[in-house]
Amino acid sequence: MGLVRTTVLTGLLGTSTAAAFLAARNPVISPLAAADPVWSSSVYKRQNPSRNPTTQDICIKRLPLSKIKPELLKKDGDLALEFCRGVWGGLGYTVQRKYLEYKYRGPETADQLWDPEQLKTSTYDKGTQITDHFEVLEKTNTSITVRAGDTPRTKGPRPSDGLFVISATVDKAHEEVELSVKSVFFSSEGKVAGNKGPMPPWIEELHQWYSRVLNETGSWNLLK
Known part of the structure; x- marks a missing residue:
C-alpha cells in the first residue's frame, strides 16, 4: 500500500490535472474566519503579543469513518496524535526533514526528533522539538499546536515566527x-x-500546496 500511495503522490504533483485532484481532496481556506479559535487562544496571544499582521490559512480534508483504523477511534486523543505522526513522519515532510538534518543536526540538537521512526512514534508532548524548526506548545485531544518559523532554540521574539495547528476531529453526524x-x-x-x-x-x-501535501500524506497514517 505504501508504494501505491507514493506513486499516487508523485502523480499528484506531476500534472495540472493531478494537482487539481490534490486540491479538491485538500481544499485551502484563506484568510481564516474572524471567529476562528486560534485568534482567542492563549498560545497565539502569547506568541504574537503585538498582534502583528499574519499570513494565515487552513487546509481541510474529510474522510469517511469507515476508512479509519478502528483502534484510533476508541480513545480520545489517539486520532489527532496519529495524524500528527503521519504529518511529520510521512512522505510529505521527507525533503524538508533531510534538508534540516543536513544543516542543523548535531550535538546541540541531539535531543530533538530527527529520524523517521522517532517522528512516527513520538507522543508529541509539550516541549517536544522537531528537526530544529518546530516545537510543540500545546496538546489536546483534538489538536497539537507547534511553533514554527525558526529554531526552537530561539525562545524569545523573532522576525520569523508562527503556529501550525494539526487537528483531527470526528463528525459523528456525517460519519x-x-x-x-x-x-x-x-x-x-x-x-x-x-x-x-x-x-x-x-x-x-x-506554502498552501505544501500544506495540502502534508495533509494528504499525513492522512495515510490513519487508513485501514
Whole structure:
C-alpha cells in the first residue's frame, strides 16, 4: 500500500490535472474566519503579543469513518496524535526533514526528533522539538499546536515566527473524520506596521500546496 500511495503522490504533483485532484481532496481556506479559535487562544496571544499582521490559512480534508483504523477511534486523543505522526513522519515532510538534518543536526540538537521512526512514534508532548524548526506548545485531544518559523532554540521574539495547528476531529453526524493543518505566520519581534502578512503571494501559494501535501500524506497514517 505504501508504494501505491507514493506513486499516487508523485502523480499528484506531476500534472495540472493531478494537482487539481490534490486540491479538491485538500481544499485551502484563506484568510481564516474572524471567529476562528486560534485568534482567542492563549498560545497565539502569547506568541504574537503585538498582534502583528499574519499570513494565515487552513487546509481541510474529510474522510469517511469507515476508512479509519478502528483502534484510533476508541480513545480520545489517539486520532489527532496519529495524524500528527503521519504529518511529520510521512512522505510529505521527507525533503524538508533531510534538508534540516543536513544543516542543523548535531550535538546541540541531539535531543530533538530527527529520524523517521522517532517522528512516527513520538507522543508529541509539550516541549517536544522537531528537526530544529518546530516545537510543540500545546496538546489536546483534538489538536497539537507547534511553533514554527525558526529554531526552537530561539525562545524569545523573532522576525520569523508562527503556529501550525494539526487537528483531527470526528463528525459523528456525517460519519466522517475532519483533518486540518492550520497555519498562522507572523513576526513576533517588535511592532510591524500595516496589515500585510510576512509572506509574499508566491511564497504563500507554495506554502498552501505544501500544506495540502502534508495533509494528504499525513492522512495515510490513519487508513485501514
